[in-house]
Amino acid sequence: MLAPALAAAAILVLLPVIDTLWLSLHDVILYRPRVRPFIGLGNYTRALADPVFWESLTNSLVWVICAVSLQFTLGFATALLLNRNFAWRGIARALVVVPWALPSVIIGLIWTWMLDFNLGVLNNIGVLLGILPHSVPWLAQSSTAMAGVILAVVWQGFPFFAVTLLAGLQAIPGELYEAASIDGAGAWGKFRHITLPGLAGVIATALLLRMIWVANSLDLILVMTGGGPGTATQTLPLHAFLTAWSGGNYGQGSALAVLLTLLLLGVVVSYVWRNRAE
Amino acid sequence: MTRLKRLLGTELPVVLILAFALLPWIWMMLSSVRPDAELTHSPIALWPHQLTLIHHIELLQRTSFAQNLRDSLIVACGAVTLGLTLALPAAYAFSRFRFRGRNWLRTQFLVINMFPVVMLILPLFVLMRDFGLLDTYFALIAGHATFTLPFAIWLLTSYVDGIPQELDQAAMIDGATRVQAMLLVVLPLAMPGVVAVGIYLFITSWNEYLFALMMTGRNVRTVTVALQLFIGENQIQWGLLMAGGTLVALPATILFLFAQRRLVGGLTGGAVKG
Numbered sequence: 001m002l003a004p005a006l007a008a009a010a011i012l013v014l015l016p017v018i019d020t021l022w023l024s025l026h027d028v029i030l031y032r033p034r035v036r037p038f039i040g041l042g043n044y045t046r047a048l049a050d051p052v053f054w055e056s057l058t059n060s061l062v063w064v065i066c067a068v069s070l071q072f073t074l075g076f077a078t079a080l081l082l083n084r085n086f087a088w089r090g091i092a093r094a095l096v097v098v099p100w101a102l103p104s105v106i107i108g109l110i111w112t113w114m115l116d117f118n119l120g121v122l123n124n125i126g127v128l129l130g131i132l133p134h135s136v137p138w139l140a141q142s143s144t145a146m147a148g149v150i151l152a153v154v155w156q157g158f159p160f161f162a163v164t165l166l167a168g169l170q171a172i173p174g175e176l177y178e179a180a181s182i183d184g185a186g187a188w189g190k191f192r193h194i195t196l197p198g199l200a201g202v203i204a205t206a207l208l209l210r211m212i213w214v215a216n217s218l219d220l221i222l223v224m225t226g227g228g229p230g231t232a233t234q235t236l237p238l239h240a241f242l243t244a245w246s247g248g249n250y251g252q253g254s255a256l257a258v259l260l261t262l263l264l265l266g267v268v269v270s271y272v273w274r275n276r277a278e
Numbered sequence: 279m280t281r282l283k284r285l286l287g288t289e290l291p292v293v294l295i296l297a298f299a300l301l302p303w304i305w306m307m308l309s310s311v312r313p314d315a316e317l318t319h320s321p322i323a324l325w326p327h328q329l330t331l332i333h334h335i336e337l338l339q340r341t342s343f344a345q346n347l348r349d350s351l352i353v354a355c356g357a358v359t360l361g362l363t364l365a366l367p368a369a370y371a372f373s374r375f376r377f378r379g380r381n382w383l384r385t386q387f388l389v390i391n392m393f394p395v396v397m398l399i400l401p402l403f404v405l406m407r408d409f410g411l412l413d414t415y416f417a418l419i420a421g422h423a424t425f426t427l428p429f430a431i432w433l434l435t436s437y438v439d440g441i442p443q444e445l446d447q448a449a450m451i452d453g454a455t456r457v458q459a460m461l462l463v464v465l466p467l468a469m470p471g472v473v474a475v476g477i478y479l480f481i482t483s484w485n486e487y488l489f490a491l492m493m494t495g496r497n498v499r500t501v502t503v504a505l506q507l508f509i510g511e512n513q514i515q516w517g518l519l520m521a522g523g524t525l526v527a528l529p530a531t532i533l534f535l536f537a538q539r540r541l542v543g544g545l546t547g548g549a550v551k552g
Contacts, residue, residue: 001456002372028404086289124324219488241396258397
């Protein structure tokens with residue numbers, strides 16, 4: 001009964017992975033299909049010598065660290081609030097996940113539209129409220145483009161943390177808080193000594209999972225800026241994708257994909273290790 | 279006093295967070311029903327003065343969008359069928375049989391999900407190209423299975439785990455085969471879970487962009503790619519784009535809200551167990 005799923009996984013995942021490794025060792029240009037000479041680690045040394053690689057790596061770090069920490073902070077706050085008692089809690093819990101259900105393309109479109117220099121509603125509101133002195137071309141200038149795409153990905157991803165951490169909060173027995181109250185613990189004491197230790201496992205797993213997803217994701221940036229202006233928002237997976245897709249250089253693109261995988265390996269291993277230990 | 283405290287300390291922040299979560303969505307819908315005169319006027323007015331369905335009508339009559347919707351629907355339904363056909367027996371096997379390497383295999387399915395999409399998509403493109411499968415429904419349906427299958431198996435296994443083994447044993451004592459026990463006893467009981475996984479498969483495929491961009495072309499084009507292509511033309515027609523966005527987002531959102539309780543339980547199950 002496992003056979004069909006295993007066969008599918010072998011053909012659709014294992015084969016491509018091996019294929020990527022193979023491609024990465026050859027000089028594969030898409031529109032020159034007949035000649036695919038073996039060049040050893042040539043694609044890798046070329047990738048590492050290219051300053052664009054290091055720019056993309058730096059961008060990736062900024063992207064992952066900012067996106068995940070902001071998603072986490074907002075999601076955690078949301079979870080704590082939604083765990084309290086109020087009349088319309090059920091509706092609030094249902095509605096908060098809406099951004100998570102949307103396609104990345106549409107999320108990209110919505111935020112590109114809202115951040116538009118001339119017609120963007122956010123510029124309009126910012127100027128009206130006096131926060132911005134004048135309209136800002138958020139996605140069109142290098143200094144602010146990354147902030148723009150991070151804003152969109154925070155919107156997309158914070159519900160994940162809200163929902164995950166809320167489920168974790170609900171699993172903490174209420175008696176613990178009651179006992180703490182009797183012992184005279186304040187709100188901060190309860191948070192510090194019951195909530196945080198009780199959630200630690202969930203937080204760690206959710207953070208790892210999210211880091212992997214955010215580090216791998218490229219569609220949102222592709223739609224919003226295409227990596228630009230220049231290389232201001234080009235992350236490593238996007239660099240790999242564009243090298244192959246627009247540049248037609250599948251050998252080089254594959255080498256970049258392998259490098260990304262190697263860089264992520266540590267995070268993936270710790271996630272799997274946590275999952276097995278459980 | 280406590281009432282005021284709850285209002286300011288809890289309900290007001292929740293309102294602000296919900297505003298952040300929902301207003302961009304609402305702004306998209308609102309933009310899709312405003313005439314071009316309002317959408318091209320800078321700075322844009324916050325409140326619409328006139329409502330119109332002209333963008334929706336133009337989108338469905340003048341562009342290929344209706345066809346794109348159909349393509350997306352076919353691919354998503356194909357992904358659901360393929361996904362469930364492969365995932366159900368696998369989930370059943372993981373749940374019912376104790377075999378060597380079972381845990382290792384389950385972990386492998388989890389690891390698959392961690393591979394960067396670029397790592398899979400580049401060789402799959404070359405593979406599909408070599409087999410002349412580019413620009414077919416099959417290429418995209420199979421492509422989507424690469425990243426939906428692991429999760430589908432993972433989710434379904436936990437649902438099948440919740441159904442007592444004694445039931446299939448009783449059925450087999452009464453003369454049913456393994457397959458019959460799975461299809462006639464376990465499947466009906468696991469139906470809520472199967473529906474949730476089906477919805478997960480549908481939404482994921484419906485929303486997907488990168489595979490659709492690479493694997494499709496003139497014959498097959500899904501809505502996510504079609505929408506993005508509207509931008510490419512020299513002047514961006516925001517009304518048209520927002521109308522398309524609304525039409526695409528609506529089914530996904532409704533399905534998600536519908537299946538949310540089960541899905542969230544399953545999606546976070548892996549994360550929450552620890």
